[in-house]
Amino acid sequence: xxxxxxxxxxxxxxxxxxxxxxxxxxxxxxxxxxxxxxxxxxxxxxxxxxxxxxxxxxxxxxxxxxxxxxxxxxxxxxxxxxxxxxxxxxxxxxxxxxxxxxxxxxxxxxxxxxxxxxxxxxxxxxxxxxxxxxxxxxxxxxxxxxxxxxxxxxxxxxxxxxxxxxxxxxxxxxxxxxxxxxxxxxxxxxxxxxxxxxxxxxxxxxxxxxxxxxxxxxxxxxxxxxxxxxxxxxxxxxxxxxxxxxxxxxxxxxxxxxxxxxxxxxxxxxxxxxxxxxxxxxxxxxxxxxxxxxxxxxxxxxxxxxxxxxxxxxxxxxxxxxxxxxxxxxxxxxxxxxxxxxxxxxxxxxxxxxxxxxxxxxxxxxxxxxxxxxxxxxxxxxxxxxxxxxxxxxxxxxxxxxxxxxxxxxxxxxxxxx
Numbered sequence: 001x002x003x004x005x006x007x008x009x010x011x012x013x014x015x016x017x018x019x020x021x022x023x024x025x026x027x028x029x030x031x032x033x034x035x036x037x038x039x040x041x042x043x044x045x046x047x048x049x050x051x052x053x054x055x056x057x058x059x060x061x062x063x064x065x066x067x068x069x070x071x072x073x074x075x076x077x078x079x080x081x082x083x084x085x086x087x088x089x090x091x092x093x094x095x096x097x098x099x100x101x102x103x104x105x106x107x108x109x110x111x112x113x114x115x116x117x118x119x120x121x122x123x124x125x126x127x128x129x130x131x132x133x134x135x136x137x138x139x140x141x142x143x144x145x146x147x148x149x150x151x152x153x154x155x156x157x158x159x160x161x162x163x164x165x166x167x168x169x170x171x172x173x174x175x176x177x178x179x180x181x182x183x184x185x186x187x188x189x190x191x192x193x194x195x196x197x198x199x200x201x202x203x204x205x206x207x208x209x210x211x212x213x214x215x216x217x218x219x220x221x222x223x224x225x226x227x228x229x230x231x232x233x234x235x236x237x238x239x240x241x242x243x244x245x246x247x248x249x250x251x252x253x254x255x256x257x258x259x260x261x262x263x264x265x266x267x268x269x270x271x272x273x274x275x276x277x278x279x280x281x282x283x284x285x286x287x288x289x290x291x292x293x294x295x296x297x298x299x300x301x302x303x304x305x306x307x308x309x310x311x312x313x314x315x316x317x318x319x320x321x322x323x324x325x326x327x328x329x330x331x332x333x334x335x336x337x338x339x340x341x342x343x344x345x346x347x348x349x350x351x352x353x354x355x356x357x358x359x360x361x362x363x364x365x366x367x368x369x370x371x372x373x374x375x376x377x378x379x380x381x382x383x384x385x386x387x388x389x390x391x392x393x394x395x396x397x398x399x400x401x402x403x404x405x406x407x408x409x410x411x412x413x414x415x416x417x418x
Contacts, residue, residue, distance in 0.1 A: 018115060021080065022089040023096045023105060025119030026050075028195025028216075030057035038117040042089055049076060050091030053216075057091075064089065073144070077108050084113075095121035099141040099163055122218045123161050125193040129200060130220055137161050147172055152286065152314030154180055155234055156225040167212035170219050174208035181227030188220040189213050237283055244305045244312075245277035250341055250366065253392045254410050255279060261364045261414050262337050264288025271296065271335040273325050273353065274342025278306030278318065284337075285315045292317070294332055298324045326352035334358055340365035344372045350379050350413075357417045365413040376413040385415040 022041040027033045034042075042048065045064040048055065055066045070076055080088060095118040096102025102116055127134040138153040141163035150173065153160055162173060170189045177185050183206030191199045191214040201213070205221075225231035232238055237256045243249055250258060258280060262270065264287045272281040275295035284293050295306045295318060303322045310318035321328060326349045338353040344367045354363055367373050380387060391409040395402050 019113045020085055020087060021105070021109060021113055022087075022115045022117065023102045024089055024091055024117040025094050025096050025100065025102075025121075026054055026057065026091050027094060027119050027125075028192050028198070031059075033119060033194070035117065041115070041117065044087050045089035046087045047083055048089045048091060049080065054091040054093075073104075077105070080105070081108070093122070094119050095124075098123065098139075099143065120194070122163060122190075122193055126161050126190050126218045126220055129190060129193070130188065132159055132161075132220070139163075142169060142173075146311075146316045147176065148311045148316050149314055151176065151180065151312065154182060154221075154223055154314075156182075156223060156231040158223045160219075160221040160223065162219040162221065164213075164215075164217045164219055166215045167217065168210075170213050170217065171208050171210050173219055173221070174205040177205040177221070177223075181230030182223055182225050184224040184226040186222040186224070188222075189217050190220065191217045193218065234286055238279070238286075238313075243277050243279050243282075244308045245279075246302065246305070248276035248302060248342070249279045250276070251392070251407065254366065254390055255283060257388075257390060257412070258339065258364055258366065259283050259287060261412070262339055262362055264291050265336065266290060267292075268336035269293065269333060271329070271332065271338045271353065271356075273329070273338065273340045273349065274344075275306055275320075276302055276341060278309050278320070280339050280341060281306070281318055282309055282313050282315055284339075285318065286313070292319070294319045294321055294335070296321045296323065296325055296328060296332075298322065325349055329353065329356060332356075335361065337362040338364070344413075345369065345375045350375070354415070354417065359417055361417045363413070363415045363417070367411045367413075368408045373411040376411060380413060380415070383415060384418075385413060388412040388414060 024038045042062055047067060048064040049067045049069060052068055090101060092101040094100060096116055098121045123139045124134060127137060137159045139161045140150055140153060142150060142165050143163050150162055174187055185205045186202060187205050188200060188202040232242060237252050240252050264284045267290045268288055270284045270293040272293055272295045275281055275297045278295045281293035281295040285291050297303050297306060300322055303320050306320050310316060325343060329352055334356055336358055338357060340349060340353060343349060344365045357363060365376060367376060389409055389411055391406060393404040393406040396405040
């Protein structure tokens with residue numbers, strides 16, 4: 001459940017070894033854009049896989065049997081594996097290791113068996129056409145992916161390059177930008193980059209119609225927010241009103257301290273136990289690069305809120321598990337951090353989470369009830385942990401005057417596994 005695939009590489013003796021599988025990036029300029037080494041591999045190949053557009057570049061000088069990618073694409077893994085030991089070449093667009101087929105095949109085949117020949121990526125070509133320094137641009141792909149994943153990157157002043165799924169993607173993305181309050185953003189659609197059919201069209205997101213573009217396109221977005229209050233910083237916690245919820249959420253100020261103590265890291269996995277509306281899971285994924293989260297919630301309506309919020313903020317991959325902790329936790333992948341936001345007084349829940357944590361993992365639990373606080377106090381008696389009491393007050397009116405109104409104090413348990 002919610003497995004994150006990993007590929008381990010053994011780089012020993014890779015230099016100078018010729019793999020049986022060549023993954024070759026190719027552009028709209030066809031064979032003219034390939035280096036001599038890549039062309040030689042195509043000439044030596046017994047089998048060449050690729051899309052119809054790519055295979056059409058091969059003339060009569062190439063004797064290899066040509067095989068179009070099967071649908072779904074994942075079926076190609078088995079077909080290529082059947083040819084192991086033969087000379088096989090895969091043709092793929094641009095850079096195979098930048099949202100390309102190379103990254104997919106390296107999940108299934110060791111690097112020693114593969115030789116990679118990258119072409120200039122669509123991202124590099126688009127940045128060159130626009131004069132955008134690529135290191136300052138957020139690059140992402142919706143090719144074979146959900147469009148909502150782009151939403152995590154939208155912020156006033158940000159520049160995006162989005163590899164499209166098809167000719168309808170630009171209009172769909174423009175509609176999303178309008179919904180998010182970014183109708184003034186400048187959207188540039190770049191078709192068939194590097195080829196004879198190259199075309200560039202630019203307009204404001206709010207001026208797009210439903211007219212489709214060429215299926216082969218990349219979209220550049222210069223993000224401009226024109227609705228104050230909808231431009232949320234990616235470097236602070238979100239306001240409570242940004243989430244769909246029924247009142248069960250970790251409030252913004254408490255959430256800020258909670259995330260600081262959880263300390264999201266690159267590629268780390270969080271269990272959000274008693275997730276409510278999923279606010280902590282979403283903040284974790286916003287702050288930790290390539291971080292993943294599993295939101296565990298027993299209330300089906302709240303699971304709906306979690307999915308809605310995850311899609312709205314651009315994290316459709318957030319894993320939602322409907323079930324009761326701690327029993328449901330035994331089926332999940334081992335976490336790097338655990339947050340218990342609800343049900344901390346449930347028998348065995350802290351122990352189960354603590355035992356599941358990796359060495360060095362962090363556990364944070366919040367409670368507002370005396371019963372929850374008592375459980376935390378007993379559990380921490382013989383351990384090196386921190387108990388923190390947070391009380392937040394906000395000003396409010398009282399007749400013609402103003403007073404402090406205090407929210408329920410929160411007791412926070414903070415522990416790191418040695």
